[in-house]
Each structure stands twice: as structure tokens, then as C-alpha cells.
Amino acid sequence: MSLSSQSALRGITRIAAVISGIALAIVIIIPIWRIELDAPQYPEGLEMYIHANKLAGDVEIINGLNHYIGMQELHAENFIEFTVLPYILGFFAIWALLVAFVNKRWFFYSWLIGFVLFGVLSMVDFYKWLYDYGHNLDPKAPIQVPGMTYQPPLIGFKQLLNFGAYSIPDIGGWLMAGVGVMMAAVFVSEFLASKKS
Amino acid sequence: MTKIQSKFRIAAIGIFSLSTLIGLNSCKPKTAGSAVSGDAAQKVYVAPGEHDEFYSFTSGGFSGQVSVYGIPSGRLFKVLPVFSVDPETGYGYSEESKPMLNTSYGFVPWGDQHHLAVSQTNGESDGRWLFANENNTPRVARLDLTTFTTSEIIEIPNSAGNHSSPFITENTEYVVAGTRFSVPFDDENGDIPINSYAEKFNGAITFIKVNPETGRMNIEFQLKTPAVNYDLSHTGKGPSSGWFFFSSYNTEKAHTLLEVNASQRDKDFILAVNWKKAEEYLKAGKGRKVKTNYVHNVMDENTHTATSTTINEVTVLDILDLEGVCYYIPCPKSPHGTDVDPTGEYIVGSGKLASLIPVFSFSKIQKAIQDKKFDGDFDGIPVINYEAALHGEVQKPGLGPLHTEFDNNGNAYTSFFVSSEVVKWNVKTLQVIDRQPTYYSTGHLTVAGGDTKKPFGKYLVAWNKITKDRYLPTGPELTQSAQLFDISGEKMQLLLDFPTIGEPHYAQIIPASLIKDKQKRIYDINKNSHKYVAKGEDKTKIVREGNKVHVYMTLVRTHITPDNIEGIKIGDEVYFHITNLEQDWDLPHGFSVKGNNNAELLILPGETKTLKWVPNRVGIIPFYCTDFCSALHQEMQGYVRVSPAGSNVPLAYGTGDTAPGAKK
Numbered sequence: 001m002s003l004s005s006q007s008a009l010r011g012i013t014r015i016a017a018v019i020s021g022i023a024l025a026i027v028i029i030i031p032i033w034r035i036e037l038d039a040p041q042y043p044e045g046l047e048m049y050i051h052a053n054k055l056a057g058d059v060e061i062i063n064g065l066n067h068y069i070g071m072q073e074l075h076a077e078n079f080i081e082f083t084v085l086p087y088i089l090g091f092f093a094i095w096a097l098l099v100a101f102v103n104k105r106w107f108f109y110s111w112l113i114g115f116v117l118f119g120v121l122s123m124v125d126f127y128k129w130l131y132d133y134g135h136n137l138d139p140k141a142p143i144q145v146p147g148m149t150y151q152p153p154l155i156g157f158k159q160l161l162n163f164g165a166y167s168i169p170d171i172g173g174w175l176m177a178g179v180g181v182m183m184a185a186v187f188v189s190e191f192l193a194s195k196k197s
Numbered sequence: 198m199t200k201i202q203s204k205f206r207i208a209a210i211g212i213f214s215l216s217t218l219i220g221l222n223s224c225k226p227k228t229a230g231s232a233v234s235g236d237a238a239q240k241v242y243v244a245p246g247e248h249d250e251f252y253s254f255t256s257g258g259f260s261g262q263v264s265v266y267g268i269p270s271g272r273l274f275k276v277l278p279v280f281s282v283d284p285e286t287g288y289g290y291s292e293e294s295k296p297m298l299n300t301s302y303g304f305v306p307w308g309d310q311h312h313l314a315v316s317q318t319n320g321e322s323d324g325r326w327l328f329a330n331e332n333n334t335p336r337v338a339r340l341d342l343t344t345f346t347t348s349e350i351i352e353i354p355n356s357a358g359n360h361s362s363p364f365i366t367e368n369t370e371y372v373v374a375g376t377r378f379s380v381p382f383d384d385e386n387g388d389i390p391i392n393s394y395a396e397k398f399n400g401a402i403t404f405i406k407v408n409p410e411t412g413r414m415n416i417e418f419q420l421k422t423p424a425v426n427y428d429l430s431h432t433g434k435g436p437s438s439g440w441f442f443f444s445s446y447n448t449e450k451a452h453t454l455l456e457v458n459a460s461q462r463d464k465d466f467i468l469a470v471n472w473k474k475a476e477e478y479l480k481a482g483k484g485r486k487v488k489t490n491y492v493h494n495v496m497d498e499n500t501h502t503a504t505s506t507t508i509n510e511v512t513v514l515d516i517l518d519l520e521g522v523c524y525y526i527p528c529p530k531s532p533h534g535t536d537v538d539p540t541g542e543y544i545v546g547s548g549k550l551a552s553l554i555p556v557f558s559f560s561k562i563q564k565a566i567q568d569k570k571f572d573g574d575f576d577g578i579p580v581i582n583y584e585a586a587l588h589g590e591v592q593k594p595g596l597g598p599l600h601t602e603f604d605n606n607g608n609a610y611t612s613f614f615v616s617s618e619v620v621k622w623n624v625k626t627l628q629v630i631d632r633q634p635t636y637y638s639t640g641h642l643t644v645a646g647g648d649t650k651k652p653f654g655k656y657l658v659a660w661n662k663i664t665k666d667r668y669l670p671t672g673p674e675l676t677q678s679a680q681l682f683d684i685s686g687e688k689m690q691l692l693l694d695f696p697t698i699g700e701p702h703y704a705q706i707i708p709a710s711l712i713k714d715k716q717k718r719i720y721d722i723n724k725n726s727h728k729y730v731a732k733g734e735d736k737t738k739i740v741r742e743g744n745k746v747h748v749y750m751t752l753v754r755t756h757i758t759p760d761n762i763e764g765i766k767i768g769d770e771v772y773f774h775i776t777n778l779e780q781d782w783d784l785p786h787g788f789s790v791k792g793n794n795n796a797e798l799l800i801l802p803g804e805t806k807t808l809k810w811v812p813n814r815v816g817i818i819p820f821y822c823t824d825f826c827s828a829l830h831q832e833m834q835g836y837v838r839v840s841p842a843g844s845n846v847p848l849a850y851g852t853g854d855t856a857p858g859a860k861k
Contacts, residue, residue, distance in 0.1 A: 044782070061781045064754060068828065142755075142829055 005106040010193060013108060013186045014100040020179045021096035028052050028089045032172035033126070035152055037062065038164045048074075049170060052085040069161070070141025071133060071150060081125065088118065096179075105190060112183055119180060127154050237692045240683060243270040248713070251645055253658065253706045254313050254327055255679075260699025261308035263329055265345070268645070268656055268706055269681060271695030279338050279347050280308025280331045284796035288347075291798055292772065292807035293727075294496070296505035300334050300352050301490045309333040311702040312363060312429075315342075316412070320367040320434045320650030324711030326412045328363035328372050335359030337372055337405060339412055341498075342712045348496050351414045354489035354511050355382045355401040361427040361443055365407075367434050367650070371472065372414065374403040375427035375443050382421065382513075383489035394452035398424040401513075402443065404472060415493070416508075418479050420470070420523070421515045423576035424450060426459070427468075429534050429600075434650050435541030437559040439473035442544055444532040448575065459531065460550060464583070466525035466575065467535050467546050469562060474522050475514060483519065484512035499726045501804050517577045524566060525575055526557055527583040534600035538609065538624050539650050543588055545609060545624075547598040554598050554611060556627060558588035589627045594620050599640060600703075602647030604654040604684060610647070612639040612659060619659050619682065621689055633689045635680055637663040644684065645706040653708060657682040657689065660701040667694055677701055718782040720803030727805035729774030734758040739850050746771045748850075752786040752800065753778040754827040757820070760835030761856040764848030765812060767841055773820075776805040786833070787823030797823050812839045 009017075031049035038045050049056040054076045063073040076082045092115055099108045134151025137144075145161070152158060152165040159165075169177060243249055249267030257264055261281030265274045282289030282298065289298050289306060298304055308331040316326040326348075327340040335353035340346065353359050353374045361375025379398040381387040389397055399421050406417040426447040433440035446465045451458030478484070489511050496503040516523045528535075530548035537544050544557040565571075565585035572580045597615030604610070609624050617638045621631040641660045645653040659682070664675040676696035683690040722732055731737045731749040737758045740747045746769050751758045765771060777786050779802040789797040790810050798806045812818065822833035840846040849857035 064779070064781065068754075142832075 005104070005109070005194075007105050007194065008103050009099070009105060009108055010186075010190060013190055014103065016182050016186045017096050017099035017108065017111075020183055021093045021100075023175045023179050024089050024093035024096060027172040027175050028086050028093075030172045030175075031056065031170035032176070034168055034170040036166040036168075038166070039162045041162070051082075052089055052172070053082050055082075066150075068141065068143045069148075069150060070138030070144070072136065072138075074133070079129070081129075092118065105194065108190065109187070112187055115180065115183065119176070123154065130154060233691055237690065241269045241271065241681065241693045243267065243272075248709060250709060251653075251656065251706050252709050252712065253643070253704050254315065255660070255697060255704040256310050256313050256329070256702045257698055258311065258677075258700030258702055259309050261310050261331070262699065263310060263313065263327070263340070264698045264701075266695070266697075267709075268658070269692060271679070271681060271693050273698070275345060276698055277340060277345055277347070279329050279340065280310050280336065280350075282306045282796075285799065287796050287798040287806060287808065290796035290808075292809060293502040293805075296503040297347060297350055297494045297496060299492055299494055299505040300336070301354075301492055301507070302334060305334050307333075308336065310699075311360060313703055313705045314363050314365045314372070315705045315707050316369040316407075317365060317649060318368055322646055322649055322705070322707045322711060323369075324707055324715070326369075326407075327705070328365060330359050330362035330374065332359055332377070335362075335374065335376070337363045337374055337414065339407075339414060341412070343715050343717050344498075346496070348412065348498075349414055350494045351405060351416065352491040352493070353401075353403050353416070354491040355380070355399070355419060355421075355487070355513070356403065361402070361430045363405075364430045364432060364441075366432045366441070366472070367438055369407050369409070371417070372405040372407060373430055373441060373443075374405065375430055376401045377426050377428065379424035379426065382487065384487045391452050394424055395450040398452075400425055400427055400445075402427065402468075402470065404475075413495070416491075416511055418475070418484055418512045418514055419487075420475065420519075421513050422468075422523075423517075423578070425466075426455075428532065431535055431537045431648060433537055433541055433559065434539070437537065437541040437544075439471060440559075441470045441472050442535045442537065443468040443470065444528065444535040444546065446531040446533075464527040464529050465531055465548075466580070467528045467532060467544065467557070468578075469524045469526060469581075471522050475519060478514055478519050478522065479512065484514050486510050487513045498720075499724050501720070501725065501727050501806065521566075523578050524562070525578050525580045526562065526586050527572075527580060528555060529553065534598075536601040536603075536609075536648065538603050539605070539652055541650075543624050545601040545611070547601060547611065549597055549599060549614070551598065552593065552596065554591040554594050554601075554622075555583075556588045556591065556624065557586045561588065562586045591622050591627045591629065594622065594629060595632065600642055602642055602644040602657070603652050604644055604647070605652045606654065610642060610644060610657055610684070610689075612642040614638045614640065614662065619657065619689065621684070631688045633682065633691060635659045635661055636667050636678065636694070637661055637665060639680075641701070641703045643704040643706050645708070647706075653706075655683070655685055656706065657684045658704065658706065660697070660704060662700070668696060718802075719780050719784075720801060722776075722778065722780060722803040725776070725803055725805060727774070727776070729772075729807065730805045731774070731776050733778070734852070739848055741848055744769050746848075748773045750775045751778050752776070752788070752822060752833075754784070755822075755829035755833045756852055757788075757822065757833060757835045758852040759850035759855070760852045762835070762850045763838040763840075763857050764846050764850075765837050765839050766844050766846075767812060767815060767839065769812060771810045771812065771837075773808045773810065774805060775800055775808065777802050779803070784826060785824050786826050788820065789823050790820045790837070791818050799824060812837070815839050815841050 033050040035048045046058040150160050153167045157166045251268040253266040253268050255264045263277040278288035288294050314328045315322045329338045335356040339349040341348045356376035357380045358377030360377040363372045379400045402420040405414045425445045428444040430443040447459035448465045494505045528546035530550035532546045533549045534547040565581045570582040570585040595613035595616040599612045601611045622629045639659040640662045644657045659680045661678045664678040667678045681693040738749045777800040793810045798808050800806050818837045
């Protein structure tokens, strides 16, 4: 381990770490992702919110509609993610606070690597989840359109039969992204500072 | 006279006559076409997807229902079943709603609905409830404006022709019901000669108390009065708070050919009632319990089931025993409308055969009572001197004044049946400001908030009695016609004709903002405590109790559970208790059975309703959802197998994998 990685952190990095810790703790209780559905018959729109520990919004109505095309019903208890995600977020929140407390570059770097890995794995998991949900259809479904699958977009807009599906991060997701961007920025400044020293 | 002179004279007469004729011709009233000015279409145009600014709750008259229009577009949104059965929704046909139409005479499938009142707080519309009268079998209903359904109906004892109703006090403390027909009271022998009217018949004015939280009605007391006909009424407000004014006619006490015999006197009366004081007499125990028989029907929002309770007693105060409560104010020629202006100071009487409109002053009435300026009494009730009570008369307003409403600028608007017009006049100065023809013969008229302390003004609707050529003809029976006026300017501007259901009498127009955001979209199925609810397909079942068969059924897009039923026999009474499992907006399901001697049901999300069916032939009987609920609506169906009486086909039922005989 190099000398510089044992160096103390800059003040701004420690502040950023504390903010990140608090932000990630908040993410546990607010919606992270949002899927909005619009159809001619639903001018008021349907919304599903993905929290760390549950699904909220018009889940029952969406389940009712999805039976036509044979999609599985969504129930939070069927996904291990909703059990472990609050703990993972809590873990990263505490770790971020420790970054400020331990005050070592290497400790900060390892948090950042861990957090980026967590972000990537989460998105991969989410994609697989959407894929399965959109492709694994009941063969006896009343409405079967040859070649049609119903995988909602990971992020962005996609037309699925009469429904337009719009998938975007909710406040929690934006907070997580903000944490990532902020910590990456302070990482760059730490890195430049370490080159100078 | 020379020949030339006489020729000249003939020519002069000719020219004069011609010019007079031309002049007369130009005096001919304008046609309807020219009465509508250029920007009318723009003022009533509500673009697709946009909402109207006002709701109009309009009485349905002999249809027994209430209709809901948007103003200014004049579009009909809904007909609300209140006093008449409605096979479209199953109102009066479902087992749950049958008690709503129960009366002391048994089940009455029809009513005559004349007047409406939106509940008020501090004299302003609050948009919580809508009260509706029934004329024929005297009743008052309360509708909930979060669901637009009838919550409650109470019958009025000792009355006949509940016309002077359901007018309310400033804070909806009371709904009143004044009888049109005087009749013998329920505790007296009614088997008497009709010509004993003057001696043996009585009038009743009923005060129905309204629970300020729940809206629940109960008859607090009745005033027993000498025999006359009560016509209309309105509450006092502001300074006249605590008083109620009832128009009366037939002070001639005719019991036959009222057309002539009840039109003899120059003046009939407005009855001023100090109800606050009547309440004191009630508290002091002046009331007498009178034996009677009337019903109170209540729809429970959680069980979705109505109950009908019979009540055997009512507290009656005889107005002859109450000093300082009742006074007669003379009013010309069989008064119809009695309307109180927004300040509460002026009371307008409309004698339907009069050629002027008297406006009474509340402060003058009070002074006259204080100074005892009475012209004797009528039937023992003091008659206040006409001049002493009078603020002034509107001279030559038109012919046949019926009703008056008010705007927020001190103006009154009176409808005229005979001269077929609406006349705008100033309440203080009594000067006529404008008159516009109506098509034809206006009965009631409504200004938005026009009977409250704070009228919204802006629009006036004339509810006309005669239609003739206003629309494409539809055979001898024509729609009724309403006319919308813009009253925001000095002159009233005709904007729109629109057709109405039944025969509208009074209406209430209130801003949409008062109620549209409080609308329920569904009934919460978790709160459904119906005796036969099935909260899920796994809760469906069929229970046989002798020849009564209870089917606990569910509907959800797009199937019925159970949809195959076997083991029903001739002689059975089948009750389909159907729960709509949907919890999404605008997803009713319907339900009907082939050959059922009954209506269909329309079941809203989260609701349970029961349809009775008595099968009368052996065979396969289909049933299906009648409301196009979704893409696979045509698949939403089922079969009942009906076997002969005494058959041993076992009771079996299910849907899909659980259907009788299905391969597991």
C-alpha cells in the first residue's frame, strides 16, 4: 500500500462522505424507481413505485390488467431483493459515515469501488427482473401476440400494446446517482491531490 | 265637402293606414333566431375533455328522479335514481335497494320529484348533500354528493302532496315539508264527508332535523295548521334567520273545482313562521305525541344494504296554541313562489294570478308585529296589515309571476308563466331593468346559488313548461325545454336551449369546484360488510337453505365465479349475491339472467348487490355481464342448469378448473 493511500482525506471529501451516508439512509424509506403506464383508457395514468422494501402505487390494478397477456403477478414477497436491499443500503450508509471518521484515502477508495459495483449489479439484477417479467408469460393467456414480449425499459420509454411504459429513477434513485457522482468528483480531486503530494 | 277634398281624405286615410300597418309589423316581437346574439356559441362551448364550471341538479318531476347537467354546456351527465325504480342500475329491483322505496303504503315504485336543496353552511351552498322532495306519497330524500346516490328517504306523516319542500335553513338545521293538500290527521277518523274540509281537515308543516355530521334526518316536530294549501317556501337568512316563509292558497277553503273556487279572494297569505320560537315551545313540552305510521329508509354505505324502519309517533304543535310563532302576511292572488333575497331583508311573493309583485320587508314585518298592526285574524292566526309589511310593489312586471331568484348585485329575476318571460328587476328600487322572452312558459328558474346568501350569479336557467317547436319533433310527447341565460351584464343574454328529462321544476346550480374533487371513484372492498359479500374468488360458494339458494358470486375482468351452476330446481328462489372485486376507477360490471322477471344489476367496484331469480322452466339458463367492461367482455358469461322440482341433481358449481365435471 502506497504512502498516499494512507494519507488523510481532504475536508470536502469527508463532508461528501457524511452527506452520502445520510442520503443513502434516506433512500431506504423513499421510492427508488418509478414505472409510469399510460393508455387511452387510463388518461389518469397508472404508477408503480419501487421502494427498497416494497412495491407501491397501482400494483393491484397493474396485476389485474397483466393477466390478459399472461404476465406474472407482482408481489414484493416473491423477490428476495426487497428483503436484502434495505440492509445493503444501510451498510453503505454506515460505511460512508465511517469514511469520514476513519479518514483514510484507501478506506474511501474501497467504499467507492464497492458502491459502484453495487450500482452495476443492482441494474443488472433489475434488468433480469424486467426481462423475466416481460418474457415469462402464461401460455394460456387470453391475449397472445406472436413475437410480442412485454419487458419494460430499464430506463426510458417503450410502447407495449396499448400501454406506454416510462421507467425512470424516483427521488431515491436520483439521490443514489447523486451520491455516486458526488463521490466520483471528490475522488478525482483526491486523486489529483495525491499526485501532487 | 267637395269631391276633391273627399278624394284627398281617402288617400290620406289610405297612407295613414298603410304606415300604421308597417309600423305595427315592425312592433311584432322578434323571433328566437334574432334573440340569440353572436358570441352565444362561444360562451357555452366546453371543449372536448374540458369540464363545465357548474353542476345543475335538476328535478325530474314526474320521472321521480334527479338529473345532473353541466352549465354552461347544458350536457346531461347522469340521471340519479331517487323515487322511481331504475332497471338500468337495479335501483328498486336489487334486494338491497327495495327497502328504499318502501312507504307506509307498501312498496311504491314511482314518485313525483319537484324541488331540490343543496345543503348550506352559513347560508352558502356547501355541496355535501342534496335534498329532494316527493310530492305524491310525501317523502324527502337525501343524496350523498360524493357518490351521487340516494342515502336516505323519510316519509312525511299527516301530509298529502309534499310540495312545499325540501327547503332548508341556513345551516341545514332543518329541511321543511309543507303539505299541499290539507287532510284529516292520521290519528283522526278519515272516513268523513269531503265537504267537511273547512272544519275537519288540517295542514301540516314538518320540520325534519338534519344531523350536522352524518346528514341523517329525523322528524323533530310538525306544526298543525287550519286547512289551506301550502305551496312553496324559503328560509329567512341574516336578519330573518330563524324564520321560514310559506306561501299558501285556497284560503277560500274549497274542496272542489279549485280552479274557480280557490281563486275568489283578492289576497291569500304568506305564512311567516318563527321556527326558533317553535323549538322553544317544543322544548317546553308543548308538543303532543300523535299516533301515525311512517317509514324511514336508510342505505348503509358499508353493507350496501338499505333498511326500512316504521315509526309510529310524531310530535305535533298546534299553531293555535303557539303565541308569537305564526303570522299571516296578505299576498295577492294565490301566491306560488315565496323567495327571500340574499340580505334576508326582502321577501318576494309571486301571486300566480297577480299583475304586480309585492316585496315585503322583514324589518317592517317585525315592527308591525311589535306595534300589533293586524287586520284581525284568519282561522285564529293574526293577519299583518299588508301596507305595514310591504316594502313596495313591482308594477307591471308581466303576467303570472311564479318564482324569483337573486344575483349578487341586488337584482331579482322573476319567471312569468303567462307572458312567457324572465324579468330582471332591482330589489331596492323595484324598477324593471330587463325582460327576455322564454320558449315557452317558464315555471321555475335558477340562478347559480340564487337562493343563498352569496349567489354566484353569472348564469340563469329558465325551466320551461311548454316546448312545441324548439327541437326536432318526436311525436306528440316532447322533451321539456330549458334555456340558459348569461346574466353577467345589464341585459340578460340568451345562450342555449337544452332538453331535459321528466319535467323539471326547481334546480340547484353550484360551482363544480364544491364537489368534483370529493368524488368517490370506488367503494373500498375492505370496508364492505355486506352479509353475503365474497371478498375474493376463493370465498365464492352456494348455500342452499330449503328452497332458497344463496349464490356468493364475484365479478372481475373477465369472468364470473362461479360461472357453471348445477342443482337448481324448479320451486327454488335463487339469490345472486354479487361482489364486484375490481378496485379500479370506472369499472362497473352488470349482471343479468335470461328470462328473469326482474331487472339487471349494475355493480360498482367494491360493491355487493343481490338479484333475485325464480326459475320457471327446466333447461340451461345463461347469465352474463351487461356492462362492456373490457376487451373480453363478451366472454364474461355463465350457465345455470335448472332441473325439475324434486330432481336429485347435486348442487355443484365452479369456474374453469373448479367447474362441475372439469378435468382436474
